Amino acid sequence: MPIRAVLWDVDDTLFDYTGSDRAGALRHMKAEGLLDRHPSPEAALERWKQVMNEQFARFLSGELGFHEHRRERARSFLGTSLTDEEADLWFGRYVTLYEQAWTLFPDAVPALDALTPAYRHGALSNSSTANQDRKLHRLGIRRRFEVLLCADELGHAKPAPEAFHAGCEALGLPPSEVAYVGDRHDIDARAADEAGLSGVWIDRSGAPHPGPVAGVRRITGLAELPGLLAALP
Numbered sequence: 001m002p003i004r005a006v007l008w009d010v011d012d013t014l015f016d017y018t019g020s021d022r023a024g025a026l027r028h029m030k031a032e033g034l035l036d037r038h039p040s041p042e043a044a045l046e047r048w049k050q051v052m053n054e055q056f057a058r059f060l061s062g063e064l065g066f067h068e069h070r071r072e073r074a075r076s077f078l079g080t081s082l083t084d085e086e087a088d089l090w091f092g093r094y095v096t097l098y099e100q101a102w103t104l105f106p107d108a109v110p111a112l113d114a115l116t117p118a119y120r121h122g123a124l125s126n127s128s129t130a131n132q133d134r135k136l137h138r139l140g141i142r143r144r145f146e147v148l149l150c151a152d153e154l155g156h157a158k159p160a161p162e163a164f165h166a167g168c169e170a171l172g173l174p175p176s177e178v179a180y181v182g183d184r185h186d187i188d189a190r191a192a193d194e195a196g197l198s199g200v201w202i203d204r205s206g207a208p209h210p211g212p213v214a215g216v217r218r219i220t221g222l223a224e225l226p227g228l229l230a231a232l233p
């Protein structure tokens with residue numbers, strides 16, 4: 001069956017999460033006078049990322065809610081106990097700077113334009129619905145997606161097949177008619193394949209050759225997507 005719709009990952013696929021987070025975190029640490037605590041800005045950013053990964057995993061597992069995971073990021077990064085209110089204020093100051101840095105990848109809108117109206121579009125993210133809805137609105141592309149499904153309201157996070165199947169159901173299409181595009185070869189592309197969709201890995205690393213990632217469709221920029229989808233059996 002031909003592909004009729006694309007389900008999109010959001011962060012680091014359409015939205016430059018890594019770049020926006022990096023810019024926001026650096027400005028936040030500077031503003032809070034925290035950079036001196038680390039050997040270098042890169043080391044500070046590395047610690048920031050490590051704390052984010054640890055606490056986001058607790059959110060994905062259902063151990064923490066989205067706001068609680070943010071509070072825990074503040075406490076863990078500072079290595080101090082903070083009241084909920086203090087943690088919210090501290091993290092909120094980062095969010096302001098992070099949001100000022102929000103940006104889409106330059107190939108995101110051209111790819112959506114090139115794929116419309118030949119394909120329908122939906123978004124499936126492991127983040128929170130309120131967060132991604134607001135983000136896509138702010139970035140001017142929310143209306144491009146007929147559906148937006150996120151782990152918090154779904155109760156399933158990628159790589160669980162239930163997450164992908166919920167996306168297909170929301171579009172009213174069988175998995176065989178839906179492609180999933182994401183920046184992770186494991187929880188996006190391969191997991192989508194395993195759920196019966198056509199998974200596509202957007203590898204923005206710029207590596208000339210794919211690494212040892214067998215059986216995963218790989219593109220290095222979204223401009224390659226229309227050709228790849230048209231060539232799918």
Ligand SMILES: [Mg+2]
Binds near residue numbers: 183184
């Ligand atoms: Mg992603």
